[in-house]
Amino acid sequence: MTRPLQVTIRINGSDYTREVEPRLLLSDFIRHEAGLTGTHVGCEHGVCGACTIRLDGAPVRSCLVFAVQAQGHDVRTVESLGEPGSLSVLQQAFRDAHGLQCGYCTPGILMTVSAFLEENADPSEEAVRHALSGNLCRCTGYQGIVDAVLLAARRMRGA
Amino acid sequence: METRQIGRPVTRNEDPRLLTGRALFVDDVELPGLLHAAFLRSPHARARILSIDTAAAKARAGVVAVITAEDLGDYWQPGPLLVPPPPIKGMTFRQRCQVPLAKGEVRHVGEPVVMVVAESRYVAEDAVGDIEVEYEALPPVIALEAALSPESPRVHADLPDNIAAEVRQTKGDYAAARAKAAHIIRRRFTYDRGASNPMETRGIVADWDHKAEKLTVWDTTQAPVFIRNGLAAMLGLSERQVRVVAPFIGGGFGPKMMMFYPEEVLVPWIALRLDRPVKWIEDRLEHFCATTQERSQIHEAELALDGAGKILGVRDAFLMDTGAYNPYGLTVPLNSQCTLLNCYDVPAYDSTFRAIYTNRTLVTPYRGAGRQHGIFVMERLLDAAARELGLDRAEIRRRNLIPASAFPYHNEVIYQDFAPLTYDSGNYAPILDKALDAIGHAGFAAEKAAARAEGRHLGLGIVCYVEGTGIGPYEGARVRVQASGKVTMATGVGTQGQGHFTAFAQVVAEQLGVDVRDVEVTTGDTDVFDWGAGTFASRGAVVTGSAAHGAAVEVRAKILRTAAEHFECAEADLVVEGGAVSLAGVPEKRITLGALAGLANPMRGAVKPGTVPGLEATSYFGPQMGATAAGAHAMVIEVDPRTMQIRVLRYVVVHDCGTVLNPLILAGQVQGGVAQGIGNAFFEQLAWTEDGQLLNASLADYLLPTALDVPRMDVLHTETPSPLNPLGTKGAGEGGAIPVGALYAQAIEDALDLPARGIEIAEIPLSPSRLWEICNPSA
Numbered sequence: 001m002t003r004p005l006q007v008t009i010r011i012n013g014s015d016y017t018r019e020v021e022p023r024l025l026l027s028d029f030i031r032h033e034a035g036l037t038g039t040h041v042g043c044e045h046g047v048c049g050a051c052t053i054r055l056d057g058a059p060v061r062s063c064l065v066f067a068v069q070a071q072g073h074d075v076r077t078v079e080s081l082g083e084p085g086s087l088s089v090l091q092q093a094f095r096d097a098h099g100l101q102c103g104y105c106t107p108g109i110l111m112t113v114s115a116f117l118e119e120n121a122d123p124s125e126e127a128v129r130h131a132l133s134g135n136l137c138r139c140t141g142y143q144g145i146v147d148a149v150l151l152a153a154r155r156m157r158g159a
Numbered sequence: 160m161e162t163r164q165i166g167r168p169v170t171r172n173e174d175p176r177l178l179t180g181r182a183l184f185v186d187d188v189e190l191p192g193l194l195h196a197a198f199l200r201s202p203h204a205r206a207r208i209l210s211i212d213t214a215a216a217k218a219r220a221g222v223v224a225v226i227t228a229e230d231l232g233d234y235w236q237p238g239p240l241l242v243p244p245p246p247i248k249g250m251t252f253r254q255r256c257q258v259p260l261a262k263g264e265v266r267h268v269g270e271p272v273v274m275v276v277a278e279s280r281y282v283a284e285d286a287v288g289d290i291e292v293e294y295e296a297l298p299p300v301i302a303l304e305a306a307l308s309p310e311s312p313r314v315h316a317d318l319p320d321n322i323a324a325e326v327r328q329t330k331g332d333y334a335a336a337r338a339k340a341a342h343i344i345r346r347r348f349t350y351d352r353g354a355s356n357p358m359e360t361r362g363i364v365a366d367w368d369h370k371a372e373k374l375t376v377w378d379t380t381q382a383p384v385f386i387r388n389g390l391a392a393m394l395g396l397s398e399r400q401v402r403v404v405a406p407f408i409g410g411g412f413g414p415k416m417m418m419f420y421p422e423e424v425l426v427p428w429i430a431l432r433l434d435r436p437v438k439w440i441e442d443r444l445e446h447f448c449a450t451t452q453e454r455s456q457i458h459e460a461e462l463a464l465d466g467a468g469k470i471l472g473v474r475d476a477f478l479m480d481t482g483a484y485n486p487y488g489l490t491v492p493l494n495s496q497c498t499l500l501n502c503y504d505v506p507a508y509d510s511t512f513r514a515i516y517t518n519r520t521l522v523t524p525y526r527g528a529g530r531q532h533g534i535f536v537m538e539r540l541l542d543a544a545a546r547e548l549g550l551d552r553a554e555i556r557r558r559n560l561i562p563a564s565a566f567p568y569h570n571e572v573i574y575q576d577f578a579p580l581t582y583d584s585g586n587y588a589p590i591l592d593k594a595l596d597a598i599g600h601a602g603f604a605a606e607k608a609a610a611r612a613e614g615r616h617l618g619l620g621i622v623c624y625v626e627g628t629g630i631g632p633y634e635g636a637r638v639r640v641q642a643s644g645k646v647t648m649a650t651g652v653g654t655q656g657q658g659h660f661t662a663f664a665q666v667v668a669e670q671l672g673v674d675v676r677d678v679e680v681t682t683g684d685t686d687v688f689d690w691g692a693g694t695f696a697s698r699g700a701v702v703t704g705s706a707a708h709g710a711a712v713e714v715r716a717k718i719l720r721t722a723a724e725h726f727e728c729a730e731a732d733l734v735v736e737g738g739a740v741s742l743a744g745v746p747e748k749r750i751t752l753g754a755l756a757g758l759a760n761p762m763r764g765a766v767k768p769g770t771v772p773g774l775e776a777t778s779y780f781g782p783q784m785g786a787t788a789a790g791a792h793a794m795v796i797e798v799d800p801r802t803m804q805i806r807v808l809r810y811v812v813v814h815d816c817g818t819v820l821n822p823l824i825l826a827g828q829v830q831g832g833v834a835q836g837i838g839n840a841f842f843e844q845l846a847w848t849e850d851g852q853l854l855n856a857s858l859a860d861y862l863l864p865t866a867l868d869v870p871r872m873d874v875l876h877t878e879t880p881s882p883l884n885p886l887g888t889k890g891a892g893e894g895g896a897i898p899v900g901a902l903y904a905q906a907i908e909d910a911l912d913l914p915a916r917g918i919e920i921a922e923i924p925l926s927p928s929r930l931w932e933i934c935n936p937s938a
Binding site: 021023024031032035036037038039040041042043044045047048050077078079081082083084085087091094095096098100101102103104105106107110125128129130132133134135136137138139140141142143144145146 | 170171173174175176177178179180181182183184186187189281355356357358359360407408409410412442443655656657658823824826827828830831832833834835857858859863865866867869871872895
């Protein structure tokens with residue numbers, strides 16, 4: 001065990017300052033230090049994508065980053081996207097297209113897709129599937145997710 | 160019924176919470192003073208424990224408790240037998256259930272040996288590394304057939320051999336059928352293990368409130384009521400003192416139905432002892448060895464047919480790997496044995512299975528729960544028969560389908576619900592026709608030839624299946640209209656993504672004339688509802704749905720009675736819709752359900768004898784037997800004969816699960832099932848060494864299908880209602896996964912013209928490399 005370090009991370013616009021061990025994962029910091037439990041942990045070895053967050057805008061697996069590495073950086077999690085009573089366009093599309101079942105992988109998928117759609121306003125189904133290929137879902141067979149992303153893109157374009 | 164809610168593609172009530180990260184999962188539970196558990200697990204498949212030294216672990220700063228089997232005292236007991244064997248004559252059944260912590264001998268890699276509790280999960284895991292266990296490694300039992308040899312080591316030294324169970328079931332006279340057969344098809348099939356891998360691993364949090372003398376347990380279980388009752392008994396508490404909450408669960412698929420996992424026994428116990436809340440969350444590596452798995456079976460099967468391709472009988476003998484312990488009894492092999500008969504008229508059947516103890520992770524039901532093995536065997540036998548008789552694959556199936564006039568159809572073998580397997584209703588020929596039509600069967604020969612001319616290898620698959628669903632014992636539901644006008648519905652089953660908050664709300668809303676959004680469903684909280692069995696065997700919609708229907712019908716009757724008294728009119732003159740009751744044709748005579756609920760909760764003075772307050776009712780539903788769903792899957796694939804990579808070009812599902820409650824949710828269940836079936840057929844294989852070590856215990860090495868691997872599917876339906884429940888519905892949770900192995904095998908054979916080369920596919924799972932080996936036997 002190494003001496004705790006003080007770290008300040010901005011998450012969804014608020015600064016969280018904590019004393020943490022250097023080995024503390026960013027995913028654990030977000031969930032258990034900041035108390036933002038919308039970010040889920042599925043494998044802790046960087047494969048499943050459930051813990052995906054946006055780090056300075058880029059989709060990143062928070063289980064592969066130490067909290068101390070995020071010092072001074074900007075983190076956004078699923079809690080930043082919308083509220084239950086006012087879902088974002090992306091979240092609403094997931095509801096309308098049945099893009100989730102158990103909902104465990106969903107926050108990570110939303111964070112991956114939110115970044116993807118910023119750079120791909122009118123993606124093909126193939127491109128959407130590639131974008132999703134780093135996020136595992138065990139419930140849906142992906143069809144509802146793919147449809148949700150295409151629907152969100154269409155709505156965002158105003159088409 | 161004023162407004163139809165059943166059958167509408169209503170978007171889900173639970174989604175806003177899940178989409179915004181507000182839904183509570185077990186690992187989201189944070190409590191003051193929370194401790195964290197970690198487990199030292201056996202690195203050996205079979206070994207004697209010579210000594211355990213926990214001194215260094217106990218000395219580590221932040222460690223609160225280190226517990227071995229010895230420390231458990233009388234609390235150390237083998238787990239309960241969950242499903243006793245059904246009454247089948249002449250069967251052998253030898254129960255050995257899992258233990259909380261290994262004592263004396265470890266029986267599979269991952270079996271817990273020591274529990275550590277510490278101030279953080281990081282420290283708990285550090286302390287696990289401090290523990291020294293001296294093992295004497297023993298030769299393990301791994302391969303099924305070798306396990307039967309008299310020289311084999313034994314998983315349980317007190318048993319005479321490794322046989323956990325032996326069951327023979329028959330229908331008709333197979334020997335006579337065989338004697339008059341024109342064709343006998345005989346094959347050996349193997350079907351290997353897989354892991355369920357829900358995205359949320361298992362977890363449990365236990366909190367003892369010593370002032371209230373109440374234990375609260377958040378558990379990723381599919382059966383919260385059983386867990387509550389079991390924990391109360393084990394811990395010497397009254398049932399009132401234990402609350403089990405199965406909040407949002409991140410996928411279940413069967414293994415979260417297993418009871419009791421060692422961690423479920425230990426975490427509540429240590430929380431009570433320490434008087435502090437304790438959390439344990441399984442990591443993915445643990446999931447691969449400590450959460451139950453399913454599937455190794457080896458079949459020797461024989462099909463007898465007449466000259467026209469009509470089935471005269473089937474004989475099958477199979478071995479089934481049950482793992483190191485057998486708490487789930489015979490559920491999986493009985494499913495295989497019964498489901499083999501599929502949707503066909505089979506006059507004679509002679510089937511024997513032996514369940515074998517091995518030094519591998521326990522086997523309990525995982526989506527399909529053995530049904531896919533039976534379907535694989537029958538469908539593969541029919542494919543071979545079609546070739547021998549020169550019949551089209553679809554034609555041999557059509558000739559053997561149970562005709563619509565033959566229902567209820569009696570299979571005369573005992574099913575997992577202890578009832579003789581009877582198909583309640585069905586109309587199979589239209590399912591097959593619809594699938595053939597949708598996949599383009601009629602034009603496929605030309606399509607295949609045209610592709611082959613371009614050097615491309617296309618293959619078509621078409622297989623049929625049945626799924627026994629909606630079995631007992633029973634579930635219950637309580638429905639209440641609140642003074643706000645909103646409706647609550649509670650049930651004991653847990654939910655793992657099946658849309659219960661919506662489908663049950665639809666059933667209730669249909670009766671009460673309210674908006675589906677105004678029905679608030681509670682599942683999996685024993686303080687709210689504590690009767691029932693759990694979410695398994697594709698039974699939620701059927702059994703809980705029927706209970707919800709029954710309760711809603713009773714509440715509707717109360718609404719009409721109360722409103723009729725209020726308006727001094729006949730019940731027949733009332734209309735229930737839009738969250739209110741009104742007098743037909745007199746819209747100003749209207750009272751909201753909320754106001755009516757107030758009237759039904761009488762204050763002083765006006766209470767008549769026998770009055771039961773509230774617009775509330777509780778109802779239970781226990782089906783006499785399961786409802787049998789059916790379907791057909793068809794696909795067209797392209798195989799690259801050099802790399803053996805497969806691309807699915809078209810995939811069609813035709814499914815009949817009786818009345819459809821919500822087509823949106825149903826399509827999702829089917830698509831998700833197919834995706835797991837595809838994983839099982841072509842991606843997922845647990846690779847074990849001969850000494851029982853799992854080589855691919857990570858998601859980087861054990862491949863779950865991604866969005867690039869699962870094709871778009873057309874999901875089509877036929878609706879043959881079940882006569883066994885008031886909704887006419889049948890289960891749909893597992894059907895998608897059941898026929899996929901058989902479908903892949905057949906389509907691959909077709910694409911590569913393997914039978915013409917004397918090659919057949921007789922095993923699942925496949926993979927590009929395994930397929931290459933099969934296709935190049937001399938290489």
